[in-house]
Amino acid sequence: MLRRLRPRRQAIGLTFTVAVASALAGAIFAQAPTAATGAAPPTSGMPAFAPADSTRYLDTVKGLTAPAMEGRGDDTQGINRAADLLAERYRSFGLEPAGTSGFFQPFSVITGAKLAGNNEVVQEISGDKQQLKLNEDFVPFSFSASGQASAQVVFAGYGATADEFNYDDFRGLDVKDKVVVLLRYEPSGFAAKAGNQGLTRHAALITKAINARNHGAKAVVIVNGKVGSGEEDALTRFGTVSGPENAGILLVQVKNTIAQGWFQVAGKSLESVQDQINSSGQPASFAFPNTLQLQLDVNIENTRATVKNVLAYLPGKTDEYVILGAHYDHLGYGHYDSLAPSQIGQIHPGADDNASGTAGLVELARMLAPLKGQLPRGILFESFAGEELGLLGSAEWVKEPTRPLNKAVAMLNMDMIGRIRNDKIYIGGVGTGSSFTEELASAEKGFPFHVENSPGGYSASDHTSFVARRIPVLFFFSGLHSDYHRPSDTWDKINAADAAKLVDLVAKVALEIDENSQRPAFIVVADRENPHEGVATSGGGGGYGPYFGSIPDFGSSDNGVRFSDVQPNSPAAKAGLKGGDVLVKFGEKKITNLYDFTDALRSSKVGDVVQVSVKRDGKELTVPVTLEQRR
Numbered sequence: 361m362l363r364r365l366r367p368r369r370q371a372i373g374l375t376f377t378v379a380v381a382s383a384l385a386g387a388i389f390a391q392a393p394t395a396a397t398g399a400a401p402p403t404s405g406m407p408a409f410a411p412a413d414s415t416r417y418l419d420t421v422k423g424l425t426a427p428a429m430e431g432r433g434d435d436t437q438g439i440n441r442a443a444d445l446l447a448e449r450y451r452s453f454g455l456e457p458a459g460t461s462g463f464f465q466p467f468s469v470i471t472g473a474k475l476a477g478n479n480e481v482v483q484e485i486s487g488d489k490q491q492l493k494l495n496e497d498f499v500p501f502s503f504s505a506s507g508q509a510s511a512q513v514v515f516a517g518y519g520a521t522a523d524e525f526n527y528d529d530f531r532g533l534d535v536k537d538k539v540v541v542l543l544r545y546e547p548s549g550f551a552a553k554a555g556n557q558g559l560t561r562h563a564a565l566i567t568k569a570i571n572a573r574n575h576g577a578k579a580v581v582i583v584n585g586k587v588g589s590g591e592e593d594a595l596t597r598f599g600t601v602s603g604p605e606n607a608g609i610l611l612v613q614v615k616n617t618i619a620q621g622w623f624q625v626a627g628k629s630l631e632s633v634q635d636q637i638n639s640s641g642q643p644a645s646f647a648f649p650n651t652l653q654l655q656l657d658v659n660i661e662n663t664r665a666t667v668k669n670v671l672a673y674l675p676g677k678t679d680e681y682v683i684l685g686a687h688y689d690h691l692g693y694g695h696y697d698s699l700a701p702s703q704i705g706q707i708h709p710g711a712d713d714n715a716s717g718t719a720g721l722v723e724l725a726r727m728l729a730p731l732k733g734q735l736p737r738g739i740l741f742e743s744f745a746g747e748e749l750g751l752l753g754s755a756e757w758v759k760e761p762t763r764p765l766n767k768a769v770a771m772l773n774m775d776m777i778g779r780i781r782n783d784k785i786y787i788g789g790v791g792t793g794s795s796f797t798e799e800l801a802s803a804e805k806g807f808p809f810h811v812e813n814s815p816g817g818y819s820a821s822d823h824t825s826f827v828a829r830r831i832p833v834l835f836f837f838s839g840l841h842s843d844y845h846r847p848s849d850t851w852d853k854i855n856a857a858d859a860a861k862l863v864d865l866v867a868k869v870a871l872e873i874d875e876n877s878q879r880p881a882f883i884v885v886a887d888r889e890n891p892h893e894g895v896a897t898s899g900g901g902g903g904y905g906p907y908f909g910s911i912p913d914f915g916s917s918d919n920g921v922r923f924s925d926v927q928p929n930s931p932a933a934k935a936g937l938k939g940g941d942v943l944v945k946f947g948e949k950k951i952t953n954l955y956d957f958t959d960a961l962r963s964s965k966v967g968d969v970v971q972v973s974v975k976r977d978g979k980e981l982t983v984p985v986t987l988e989q990r991r
């Protein structure tokens with residue numbers, strides 16, 4: 361499961377650890393597996409199937425978390441071994457290959473970024489040129505644009521334009537085509553004014569980058585400024601803070617000592633200027649004298665890998681089908697999504713996330729395979745790769761479906777089902793299918809579970825890709841825990857007995873849906889604008905801004921934000937916007953990705969009438985949208 365829903369890559373979160381840690385704090389638990397009592401018998405009238413076998417189930421979890429699987433990182437060879445294991449199981453059960461190449465559907469993902477070619481910062485003070493040392497004096501951020509700049513330098517405080525606090529570091533400042541030097545974090549007091557603990561969105565690097573870009577700057581240079589007692593003025597290790605693929609502006613960090621030299625040129629000190637901002641609550645921006653020039657050359661290359669969805673089909677009597685899915689990729693040796701950054705380099709085995717759901721899917725394939733040709737509808741088993749990078753496997757499948765999308769009657773997703781405690785389970789998406797409440801009630805009979813339902817279908821796993829295509833979804837989940845996204849998510853902590861029972865429940869729900877002569881109608885559940893959740897959390901809260909009502913498409917990211925749909929009766933719908941439109945401009949702001957959109961939305965107010973431009977059928981269309989209160 362993703363840390364949170366986000367466009368493509370992890371949102372930049374100076375405060376994310378705080379947010380996630382507090383989310384997890386309530387979820388830390390004492391392991392208390394309950395005794396297996398065997399599966400409930402199938403509902404009468406339903407074809408009989410063998411129950412899930414907890415020993416077999418746990419063996420699959422062990423197989424998927426073996427060292428050779430390398431934590432099933434999308435950038436490892438291990439994930440291909442896992443794909444082979446899954447294809448072999450599906451084949452042995454007699455299921456039909458349903459990929460583009462046998463059981464596989466290969467696709468390309470961006471797994472990270474690397475410095476490629478020249479990466480240089482040259483400072484010129486009164487004609488004296490000095491080349492700074494990469495990784496010692498400066499380092500680019502992995503989501504920097506590639507390119508060059510040679511320009512005058514302007515100090516713009518924390519780079520914050522915060523209308524809500526009547527504070528703007530760019531007020532009266534000309535930064536057009538200049539290099540902007542910015543302090544990390546934000547003016548003291550922002551969070552208190554916002555009623556937050558931690559930091560506001562203005563502290564996020566991506567917010568600073570977008571704001572500087574919107575003000576016309578060519579490049580952003582970040583300095584740490586004041587560091588806590590005992591802390592060093594350290595450069596961020598390349599690739600450990602992530603953002604969108606490309607922030608659209610050059611973005612590097614330099615050490616305080618370097619920047620202090622620049623402040624001296626202006627007859628100032630970095631420390632006292634920072635103190636001044638914080639004590640007065642007022643910006644202290646200024647242009648450095650022309651005797652200071654900076655030249656930047658940044659070259660970043662995205663690293664790519666080809667990964668595979670593993671797809672198998674159990675034919676039914678008609679061409680309609682039910683999808684059962686689970687992602688099988690995880691964090692490999694740990695990357696920016698690891699919650700144990702000091703253990704990056706160690707295998708993150710992902711036993712619960714999501715060997716648990718993958719093994720469940722394998723069990724379901726084994727249990728249901730004997731029903732080949734007997735069910736009214738077929739069953740498509742989908743093992744996704746690329747989930748941890750941003751739901752990429754499911755996004756790929758809905759974009760290039762290997763069976764007709766309109767014949768998919770429902771999608772049931774399992775992500776982290778291995779840690780059931782006290783019989784508590786969570787089922788999401790219950791409101792997205794017209795018949796789900798009834799079908800669940802019928803299927804749940806005889807199971808010991810305490811079920812917590814939620815109606816919405818948007819959350820941080822693959823079912824979200826299907827909701828966006830108006831396919832009803834159900835999401836099965838056993839809750840977060842303190843081993844989540846850490847090397848300690850190991851197979852011995854899996855509660856296989858209860859997971860097997862949950863697999864039985866999923867089988868019964870699937871058959872209820874499969875056998876219902878009426879396919880579930882898709883229902884739009886008016887969620888909050890969840891796709892922005894990641895970006896919102898990254899700034900330490902601060903809300904989502906006014907309500908717009910679009911449902912962005914997760915698969916695409918470049919040159920605008922494609923809407924897979926719009927919420928009915930939303931401001932977007934009232935303005936005539938619709939699924940397929942690609943948002944390119946929001947008011948004065950150019951939109952290249954979801955981060956831009958989120959930023960633009962959050963700097964708007966309820967009641968604002970915004971001129972919104974979208975591309976539709978190759979033409980640009982501009983409509984006024986009246987933003988509303990989020991419901």
Ligand SMILES: [Zn+2]
Nearest residue numbers: 361362713748
């Ligand atoms: Zn995960």
